[in-house]
Amino acid sequence: MGIFYNNYQKLVSENNQELARLSESNWDILGRMMKYMESFSISRFELEVIKKDLIGMAGEAQLEESTLLDRIGMPEKEFCDRLVENAAKRSPLERMIPIMRNVLFLTFGFYTLEWLMEGIPADFGITNRVLLIAGVLAAVDLFDIRARGRIVYLGKWKRGLFKGIIMLAWVVMLNTCIMSGPTSLFPGIIPENFLIMGKGIAVFAVLLILALALFFWNNYFWDRCSRRYQWE
Numbered sequence: 001m002g003i004f005y006n007n008y009q010k011l012v013s014e015n016n017q018e019l020a021r022l023s024e025s026n027w028d029i030l031g032r033m034m035k036y037m038e039s040f041s042i043s044r045f046e047l048e049v050i051k052k053d054l055i056g057m058a059g060e061a062q063l064e065e066s067t068l069l070d071r072i073g074m075p076e077k078e079f080c081d082r083l084v085e086n087a088a089k090r091s092p093l094e095r096m097i098p099i100m101r102n103v104l105f106l107t108f109g110f111y112t113l114e115w116l117m118e119g120i121p122a123d124f125g126i127t128n129r130v131l132l133i134a135g136v137l138a139a140v141d142l143f144d145i146r147a148r149g150r151i152v153y154l155g156k157w158k159r160g161l162f163k164g165i166i167m168l169a170w171v172v173m174l175n176t177c178i179m180s181g182p183t184s185l186f187p188g189i190i191p192e193n194f195l196i197m198g199k200g201i202a203v204f205a206v207l208l209i210l211a212l213a214l215f216f217w218n219n220y221f222w223d224r225c226s227r228r229y230q231w232e
Contacts (some may be wrong), residue, residue: 006219007226011048018055026058029068029076032152037080039149042087043094045225050083052231077153097221099138101214106134108207115200124200129192140170 019027034051042050058068072079110130118124144166151162196203 004219006222007231008045008048008222011045011052011226011231015048015051015055018052018059022055022058023062023067026062026068030054030058033076033080035149036077036152037084037087037149039146040084040087041090041095042084043090043225045222045229045231046088049229049231050087093221094225097214097218099142101218102138102141103134104207104211104214106137107131108211110134111207112204115204121200123197125194125197125203127192128195131195144170 019030022030030051033054034047037047037050054068057071061068061071069076107126107130110133111126114127114130115121115124147162147166151159154162
């Protein structure tokens, strides 16, 4: 395990390097397949292992002057559904870590931004607005990944409609934040209050320590996951 990276990131990087060597047609086919499978509850490490195998198949197909679709010998969606059915599912911990990471990192970022914009006051804290925005952004991001994956193999008209709905959801969430900002769509619904108060520098330090601890725990977790696969 590296200090600032883990085996999952290493595998993703290796896959991206190999992906760049594929032809445009194989790139498009593989891109659709991975986006679709990513929307299911497959273990993320296993998903990258599958991607590595598919890149290898696409490379072999290119040597034979054919495509990945010719190599798998069936419709993309049907092939993906079979892989999803037999793949390992995400554990509760694997589901929880990305959510915790996103919420904590966003909370740290928004708190730091507000603290700096207020002139680094001695006494400051985390508001309900900061926590809500962090939670909403993390939730919408997860929904966005799932929704965009599930519409890959829909018809062009339905795909366009769902993309519009997803974009509208992002605009409403980001502009409103269900809070009392003067530029929000529904100002004044929830008054902004401090949920955690203390010395500004102390709150900053605690959030920083928690973010670093979660960062290293994330690396440790993915390195443990990598031991279950022959991926190198």
